[in-house]
Amino acid sequence: xxxxxxxxxxxxxxGMNAAIRAVVRxxxxxxxxxxxxxxxxxxxxxxxxxxxxxxxxxNIVQCGGTRLRSARCLEMKTKEGQExxxxxxKKYGIEGLVVIGGDGSFRGAEVLARxxxxxxxxxxxxxxxxxxxxxYTLGFDTAVNTCLDIINKLRDTMTSHERISVVEVMGRHCxxxxxxxxxxxxxxxxxxxEIGFDMDDIVNRINRSRANGKHSNIIIIAxxxxxxxxxxxxxxxxxxxDVRPTxxxxxxxxxxxxxxxxxxxxxxxxxAVRLLKDGIGNRVVGIRDxxxxxxxxxxxxxxxxxxxxxxxxxxxxxxx
Ligand code: ADP
Ligand code: F6P
Numbered sequence: 231x232x233x234x235x236x237x238x239x240x241x242x243x244x245g246m247n248a249a250i251r252a253v254v255r256x257x258x259x260x261x262x263x264x265x266x267x268x269x270x271x272x273x274x275x276x277x278x279x280x281x282x283x284x285x286x287x288x289n290i291v292q293c294g295g296t297r298l299r300s301a302r303c304l305e306m307k308t309k310e311g312q313e314x315x316x317x318x319x320k321k322y323g324i325e326g327l328v329v330i331g332g333d334g335s336f337r338g339a340e341v342l343a344r345x346x347x348x349x350x351x352x353x354x355x356x357x358x359x360x361x362x363x364x365x366y367t368l369g370f371d372t373a374v375n376t377c378l379d380i381i382n383k384l385r386d387t388m389t390s391h392e393r394i395s396v397v398e399v400m401g402r403h404c405x406x407x408x409x410x411x412x413x414x415x416x417x418x419x420x421x422x423x424e425i426g427f428d429m430d431d432i433v434n435r436i437n438r439s440r441a442n443g444k445h446s447n448i449i450i451i452a453x454x455x456x457x458x459x460x461x462x463x464x465x466x467x468x469x470x471x472d473v474r475p476t477x478x479x480x481x482x483x484x485x486x487x488x489x490x491x492x493x494x495x496x497x498x499x500x501x502a503v504r505l506l507k508d509g510i511g512n513r514v515v516g517i518r519d520x521x522x523x524x525x526x527x528x529x530x531x532x533x534x535x536x537x538x539x540x541x542x543x544x545x546x547x548x549x550x
Contacts, residue, residue, distance in 0.1 A: 231262065231325045231326045231349070231506050231507060231509060232261070232262055232263060232325065233262065233263040233264075233265070233322070233323055233324055233325050234257060234262055234263070234264055234265070234324060234325060234326040234327065234328065234503070234506055235264070235265040235266070235267050235274075235279060235319065235322070235324045235326075235327050235328070236250065236253050236254075236264065236265075236266060236267065236298070236327070236328035236329075236330065237266070237267035237270050237271070237273065237274060237298060237327070237328075237329055237330070237331075238250070238270060238296040238298045238299070238300045238330045238331060238355065239270030239271055239300055239301065239303075239329060239330070239331035239334075239335035239338065240270070240300060240302065240331040240332045240334050240335045240355075240356060241300070241332065241356060241357065241358075241483060242294075242295050242296045242300045242355075242369075242483060243332075243355045243356050243357050243367070243368055243369025243370075243372075243373070243483065244294045244295075244357075244368075244369045244372035244373065244483075244484070244485055244486065244487040244488070244491055245355065245368040245369050245372065245487040245491035245492060245494060245495040246295070246296040246298075246300075246330055246355050246368065246369070246495075247287075247290040247291065247293045247294075247295070247296060247297055247487075247495075248290070248291045248292075248487055248491070248492045248495030248496065248499075249330050249353055249355060249368060249495040249496075249498055249499045250266070250282075250287055250290065250296070250297060250298060250330070250499070251287040251290055251291055251495075251499070252495055252496045252497075252498070252499025252500050252503075253328050253353075253499040253502060253503055254266075254282045254283075254284070254286065254287045255284065255287065256499060256500045256503040256504070257503050257507075258283075258284055260503065260504075260507045262503070262506075262507065263281070264281070264282045265279040265280065265281055265282065265322060265324065266279065266280050266281075266282045266286075266297075266298045267279055267298065268280065268298055268299055269298075269299045269300065269301040269303075270298075270299075270300050270301040270302075270303055270331070270335070271301065271303040271305075271306035271311070271315060271335075271338055272301040272303040272305070272306075273298075273299075273301070274306075274314075274315040274318050274319070275303065275305055275306065275311050275314045275315050275318070276318075277318045277321065279318070279322055291487075291492060291495075292486050292487070292492075293486065294372075294484045294485045294486055294487065295484065296330075300331075302334075306338050307338075312341055312342070312345070312346065315342065316342065316346045316348065319348060325349065325506075326348075326349040326350070326351070326506040326511055327339070327342065327348055327349070327350045327351070328350070328351050328352075328353060328499075328502050328503070328506070329350055329351070329352050329353070330352075330353040330355040330368070331352070331353075331354075331355050331356065332354070332355065332356030332358060332360065332361070332367070333356070333360060333361060333531065335352070335355075336352045336354075336361075336514060336527065336530065336531050337531055339351075339352050339527060340512075340527050340528055340531055343511060343512040343527055343528075344512075344528065348511070349506065349509075349510070349511020349512060350511055350512060350527065351502040351505055351506060351511065351512075351513055351514070351515065351524075352513070352514035352515070352527055352530070353368065353498045353499065353502055353514075353515055354367040354368060354498070354514065354515075354516055355367065355368040355369060356368070356369060356370075357369040357370055357372075357373035357400060357401075357407065357482060357483055358370070358400065358401045358402050358404050358406070358407070359401075359404060359406040359407065359410075360401070360402060360403065360404035360406070360535050361516070361530070361533075361535065362530075362533035362534060362535045362536060363514065363516055363518075363525055363529075363530040363533050364514075364516025364517055364518065364523075365516070365517050365518055365519070366490075366494065366517055368491055368494050368495055368498065369483075369487070369491060370406065370407070370410075370491075371488045371490040371491050371494075372485060372486075372487050372488045372490075372491050373400070373407060373482045373483065374407060374410045374411050374414065375488055376478075376481060376482045376484075376485055377397075377399050377407065377411040377415075377450075377478055377482055378411060378414055378415050380397070380476070380478055380481070381395075381397055381411060381415040381417065381448060381450070382415065384397060384448065384476060385415070385416075385446060385448060388446035388447070388448065388474070389445045389446040391446075391472065392445050392446060392471065392472075393446055393447075393471060393472040393473065393474055394436065394446070394447040394448075394449065394465065394469065394471050394472065394473045394474070395446070395447070395448050395449065395473075395474055395476060396449045396451055396458045396461050396462045396465065396473060396474070396475045396476070397411075397417075397448060397449070397450050397451065397458060397475075397476050397477075397478065398451050398452075398453055398457055398458035398461075398475070398476070398477040398478065398479075399411055399450060399451070399452060399453065399478055399482065400452075400453050400478070400479075400482055400483070401452050401453060401454060402453070402454060403423055403454045404423075404424075404452070404454065404535060405420070405422025405423055405424050405425070405452045405454065405537060406538075407452065407482070408420045408421070408422050408450045408451065408452040409422060409537075409538065409541055409542060409545070410541075411450055412448075412450040412545050412549070413541060413544065413545050413548075413549075415448060415450075416448070416549060417448040417449065417450045417545075417549060418435060418436070418439055418444075418447045418448060418449065418549045418550070419432055419435055419436075419447070419448075419449040419450070419549070420449070420450045420451075420452075420542070420545060421449065421450070421451040421452065421455050421461070422452045422454070422455065422537070422542075423452055423454035423455050424537035425537070425542060426455075427455070429464065429465070429468060432449070432465070433465075433468050433469060435550075436469060436471070438550070439550055440471070442550065447471075449461075449465075457475075457477065458475035458476060458477050459475045459477070461475070462474065462475040494517060497517075497522045498515045498516075498517075498522070501515045501522050501524060502515050505524060512526065512527050512528070513525060513526060513527055514526075514527050514530045514531075516530075
């Protein structure tokens with residue numbers, strides 16, 4: 231393969247720029263031409279491609295967001311949209327496509343691969359960590375670290391006023407951001423869509439912790455359950471301690487990528503291009519048991535995300 235394109239799609243994630251850099255530099259190393267597609271599938275449909283050179287990706291490894299910009303594009307879900315996307319690839323003579331995004335973006339890549347024969351490689355880029363085939367997605371580590379920074383600050387003020395803080399984190403239908411932020415911040419309770427909640431149990435846990443000398447409580451709630459505001463209203467009716475909601479929101483999607491995300495980006499981008507160089511498409515790259523892997527894209531998107539119950543139980547046991 232001599233000419234490839236890459237795009238970033240869906241919610242942006244820290245580390246996307248580092249992955250763009252790794253794709254471009256690896257492709258140039260192998261003597262390939264690379265085009266960047268602007269605004270994800272929307273740009274592919276509209277024909278917004280720009281050539282990317284060695285220096286186009288200088289000084290971006292440390293930047294959050296995505297220089298290629300991203301979009302949610304409903305047209306890509308239609309046959310007409312998909313045909314326009316394929317026509318753009320043909321017009322530019324693109325032989326392979328790298329898609330950096332989440333579950334939805336991978337479905338678009340799968341359609342291009344399966345129905346139109348475009349060799350595609352998916353790089354998991356989403357803060358949600360909601361893809362089963364890979365232990366971690368690009369951006370998750372940074373997002374959790376951003377949440378930790380905010381939760382640490384909340385703990386200071388909540389302890390001073392002996393309050394309960396209900397902190398809402400993102401993750402769409404997945405509770406991983408809540409789970410990891412909860413364990414790493416020492417939160418007493420996490421509420422995730424995979425498990426649900428029992429308010430009697432939560433009130434008991436709070437009362438027990440106060441009886442054991444705690445002066446504050448942190449409850450992390452995943453957005454897939456309900457808003458922090460709504461949860462706080464329900465809880466306030468059941469407790470005399472002051473409850474305060476905080477929604478972290480899009481702050482957790484920005485910022486300079488962590489070391490872990492930069493390392494993933496370098497390896498994912500490199501593996502993606504090596505596959506295309508060897509004429510291999512229709513794969514996704516990931517990390518499993520600390521090893522970079524690739525697997526069939528259709529198989530990967532059909533896997534149902536499981537929840538780490540052992541980690542959940544660990545939190546229950548150590549956060550009292
Ligand atoms: P993410 O990739 O972060 O999960 P989305 O679910 O919003 O984000 O998906 C990103 C984009 O991928 C969508 O806006 C759409 O353009 C494309 N996409 C999602 N699902 C499909 C599908 N079933 N077929 C084709 N394209 C899709
Ligand atoms: O997929 C990333 C994500 O941040 C989810 O956690 C969240 O549900 C969604 O995107 C928010 O989307 P938007 O930025 O379009 O509001």
